[in-house]
Amino acid sequence: MKINHLTSAEENLMRLLWKLGSFYLKDIMEQHPEPKPHQNTVSTYLKILTEKGYLSTVKEGRIFRYQTIVPVEEYRKFLLIQLSDHFFSSSGKEIISFMIHEQLISADDLRDFNIDIDPVLKKEPEFQYANEILNPKKDKKKNKDKKKKKKKEKE
Structure with missing residues (x-):
């Protein structure tokens, strides 16, 4: 599995998503700490994270259920290897x-x-x-x- 780099904003959102595991957009909006981002901003990040391979989606009627694909342990390993290689x-x-x-x-x-x-x-x-x-x-x-x-x- 190829892991892609995340921006700091994507990484911050992923920390919440890893805790949730499987979720809907409304779950993120409820769980996100203050100041809460706009729902459209979160939707954009969800689309990006899906394209980068961190999330999968299942359409349920008119809404999507998201699931994390890349476990937090794999991302930590990826970051540590990158740090080790580069520095x-x-x-x-x-x-x-x-x-x-x-x-x-x-x-x-x-x-x-x-x-x-x-x-x-x-x-x-x-x-x-x-x-x-x-x-x-x-x-x-x-x-x-x-x-x-x-x-x-x-x-």
């Missing part, structure tokens, strides 16, 4: 390194997945700066020891 050279290691450096993930988070981060930090040069974030007390102690050695050497 991290398709490297999961680079993504994790970035997340550690930007403090988006902690050592405790990694340990929750039974990942022992200490050997990785010692072995991989890309993760050296992560030691500072994940083990700040150890690094501060090492820095104090280095300063003491330098003072002794000067004397």
Whole structure:
């Protein structure tokens, strides 16, 4: 299944549609948070999302019932792969390194997945700066020891 990019407005609407699963236009209008868009605007987006392959339609009399086709998990996977390819050279290691450096993930988070981060930090040069974030007390102690050695050497 080929997944197409969504604009931010389409993505915001899809978040609601994924929660609804199967719905009519009136369901969207009832569930949409304030400020509610005009019904014609929502209809236009539904048509676009159907053309992009995110929704299917079934005509029931004079109205359409919509159904999401692309699961939210598939879209998340698509976005993560795109992000990985475009900004991290398709490297999961680079993504994790970035997340550690930007403090988006902690050592405790990694340990929750039974990942022992200490050997990785010692072995991989890309993760050296992560030691500072994940083990700040150890690094501060090492820095104090280095300063003491330098003072002794000067004397």
